[in-house]
Amino acid sequence: MTALDSARPRPRAFWGDARFFLGILLVAASVAGVWFVVSASRQTxxxxxxxxxxxxxxxxxxxxxxxxxxxxxxxxxxxxxxxxxxxxxxxxxxxxxxxxxxxxxxxxxxAAATTTVVLRSTVDVPASVDAGSVVEVWEAPLIERGSYDVPRILVADATVVSVTRDDSMMGGGAAALEVVIPRADVAAVLAAMADESALSVVPTTGAK
Structure with a gap:
């Protein structure tokens, strides 16, 4: 052995390198993370x-x-x-x-802000209107027997609970509907029915 060989530092063992241990920790953390995700996805x-x-x-x-x-x-x-x-x-x-x-x-x-009422549509109700449909309720105020004013929206956002259609000739295709309406609209709806206004139900475009 020469003097130069004795002065040369010995190489460190690979396991003594801090980076080696850091790499092991990162691999372990990655495996644990994958296991956690897979385990969580299987739990119902x-x-x-x-x-x-x-x-x-x-x-x-x-x-x-x-x-x-x-x-x-x-x-x-x-x-x-x-x-x-x-x-x-x-x-x-x-x-x-x-x-x-x-x-x-x-x-x-x-905490309810809505309630249900039953009203009768004086015109045919589309077949697409059923439970869960979102509709508008229109009112044509009665002027005199057989004469009505221009229709206007009475309730802009109502939800149908049920529909009972009358397809007989006598019924003229009308229907009775149970609908959910805001409580704030109840007085106006009841007044319209009491005044014998013509009520119509129109589906909201693009909504069921």
Whole structure:
């Protein structure tokens, strides 16, 4: 061994390099992250789906719902679960049959800003109008027997609960509809019916 060889520093072992340990930690963290994502995607939670179309203002009970197991990840709390169904709940928006019920789609009945009324359309109601349809209610005020004023919108945003069509010749294609309307419009609707105004229901373009 020469003096030059003895002065040359020994190479460090690869395991003694801090970068080696850092690389091991990064690989381990990556594997753990992938495992967590895969594990979370496989976990399901029971949430409620609607067994029928539910419209705003309708009472919601467990008879209108069925539990389904779905993988929602961190979104599980955003939907209605068995622990969050209480007596006195109503729908605050339309929930289609089979749709998962968002927690925000129901509220206590005391907080309702809508109510239901039954009115009769004096003209034919399109076949596309059924439960859950969003419609406008138009009024043509009665001037005198057989004479009506220019039609105008009475309720701009109503939701149909049910439709009973009368296709007989005597019925003239008219229909009776149960609709959900804002409470603020109730007085005007009742006054229109009491004054024998001609009421018509018109679907809102592009809405069901």
């Amino acid at each position: 939670v029971p949430v409620f789906a609607a067994t029928r179309t539910i419209v705003p203002g309708e009472a919601v009970s467990k008879d209108d719902l069925r539990l389904v197991d779905v993988a929602l990840g961190q979104l599980g709390d955003a939907y209605l679960t068995s622990d969050s169904v209480e007596d006195g709940l109503i729908a605050t928006r339309t929930v289609e049959e089979g749709e998962l019920v968002p927690a925000t789609a129901v509220d206590a009945a005391a």
